[in-house]
Amino acid sequence: MFSEVVVVGQIARDLVIEVPDAPDADSSAPVRRRQELLGGKGANQAVALGQLGMSVSLVGVVGEDRTGEVLRAQARADRIGTSHVVRRAGAETALLVDVVDEHGRRRYLEHVPEETLVTETDVVAASAPISAAGSLIVQLQQPAPAALLAARLAHTAGTRVVLDGAPQGLADDLLALADVLRADGHEAELLTGHPVDDVPSAARAAADLRERGPALVVLEVAGQGNLFAGPGESWFVPHVETEVVDPTGAGDALVAALTAALTRRRPLETAACLAVAAAAATTEHAGGRPHLSRPDLDRLQPRRLETVHA
Numbered sequence: 556m557f558s559e560v561v562v563v564g565q566i567a568r569d570l571v572i573e574v575p576d577a578p579d580a581d582s583s584a585p586v587r588r589r590q591e592l593l594g595g596k597g598a599n600q601a602v603a604l605g606q607l608g609m610s611v612s613l614v615g616v617v618g619e620d621r622t623g624e625v626l627r628a629q630a631r632a633d634r635i636g637t638s639h640v641v642r643r644a645g646a647e648t649a650l651l652v653d654v655v656d657e658h659g660r661r662r663y664l665e666h667v668p669e670e671t672l673v674t675e676t677d678v679v680a681a682s683a684p685i686s687a688a689g690s691l692i693v694q695l696q697q698p699a700p701a702a703l704l705a706a707r708l709a710h711t712a713g714t715r716v717v718l719d720g721a722p723q724g725l726a727d728d729l730l731a732l733a734d735v736l737r738a739d740g741h742e743a744e745l746l747t748g749h750p751v752d753d754v755p756s757a758a759r760a761a762a763d764l765r766e767r768g769p770a771l772v773v774l775e776v777a778g779q780g781n782l783f784a785g786p787g788e789s790w791f792v793p794h795v796e797t798e799v800v801d802p803t804g805a806g807d808a809l810v811a812a813l814t815a816a817l818t819r820r821r822p823l824e825t826a827a828c829l830a831v832a833a834a835a836a837t838t839e840h841a842g843g844r845p846h847l848s849r850p851d852l853d854r855l856q857p858r859r860l861e862t863v864h865a
Contacts, residue, residue: 557687558612558636559818560604563673563705564597564694564719566615566630566640567649567665568622571842574656587657592844593629594651596694596719599804603811603833603845605634609818612636612688614681614705616671618648639681646670655801655841663803673701678708686712689818692810695720699729706732715817718769719810721745730768735817737773737810754791757782758863761789771823773813773830781809781834782863783827790860792827795835797855804843809834811845824860831857 573588593602597615604611613635617623619642626648630637649671652664678685678701685691691709693702695718702718703725709716710732717735721742730736730746743751747760754776761772761784772784780793812833816826832855837845 556610557684558610559689560609560611560692560814561614561681561685561688561690562597562601562604562611562692562694563614563678563681563685563697563702564600564692565595565649565667565696566593566598566613566617566626566671567595567651567667568592568626569594569842569844570650570652572652572654573841574654576656588841590842592842593626593633594843595649596696596807597692598626598630598635599807599843599845600692600694600719600811601630601635602633603808603847604815606845606847607812607815607833609815610636612639612681612684614639614673614677614685616641616643616646616673616677618642618646618668618671619644620646620648622648636684639677639684641677641680643670651843653801653803653842661801661803673697675701675704677701678704681705682708685709686714688714690715690717690814692717692719692814695722695729699724703729703732715814717810717814719806727767730764733769735771735773735813736764736769737806737813739775739806740777743774751776754779754782754863757791758784758789773809775806781827781831783823784863785823787823789863790824790827791863792831792857792860795831795855795857797835797839799838801841802838804837804845805834807843808837808845808847812847827860828857831855
């Protein structure tokens with residue numbers, strides 16, 4: 556049985572360490588809490604989709620080591636399809652380390668071996684579920700040729716193509732195949748060549764990017780909120796006020812919630828509110844793994860959407 560959403564993206568062992576004081580303190584600082592989780596942007600998005608009630612499959616790579624098998628088992632426990640999670644012979648599973656102190660300061664380290672990136676061969680092997688899905692999320696930290704092939708397969712089959720981030724190459728080819736693009740301010744600047752640091756500049760960037768393919772462009776305005784620029788109306792949704800413990804994974808939750816709502820044919824306004832609430836919920840705890848529940852999503856619903864004219 557095929558899934559409603561397929562995610563092509565990173566899978567990693569996510570080591571989350573909570574300490575009482577600054578993350579860059581010496582290594583003898585006491586550890587308040589230590590967690591080892593299924594992580595990486597692709598896995599985080601798949602976890603969030605499962606928590607939102609979507610059927611989801613993951614296309615990604617782990618090493619042929621004990622850690623890789625543990626992560627595959629964790630994904631299955633999270634109700635994520637793992638038939639196309641590759642165990643790469645001779646590879647070491649990617650590692651992410653997120654050190655967070657009680658003041659919200661953090662230090663982030665990553666070790667992502669090249670062998671744990673998705674290849675075109677991996678995508679070809681997953682062509683059937685990609686073509687059968689309602690939506691495909693392509694996490695653009697993956698190599699551009701593999702991302703492009705996945706997008707092309709989905710586009711040809713009529714599967715919604717959701718791009719997350721800025722591609723490492725082939726940007727125009729990828730954008731031409733996309734239905735939805737989500738990018739933070741830095742990624743938007745890479746794509747357009749212009750800074751995105753306020754709502755007017757985000758609106759201009761979104762208009763430029765929509766001309767290159769995607770019907771819907773979602774851009775973060777750092778420290779302020781997110782612009783949702785669609786074929787009809789465009790809205791700016793300010794960040795929800797909440798106690799931010801760790802921003803890791805907020806963007807992943809936003810992409811997942813947005814995709815879930817669009818796949819279930821919810822109106823864009825509804826999808827935008829759900830996406831922003833999911834992002835806010837993920838900042839309330841350490842680590843990038845989402846914990847999305849209906850009470851939290853209801854509690855964190857944005858109070859207003861501001862109409863934006865490009």
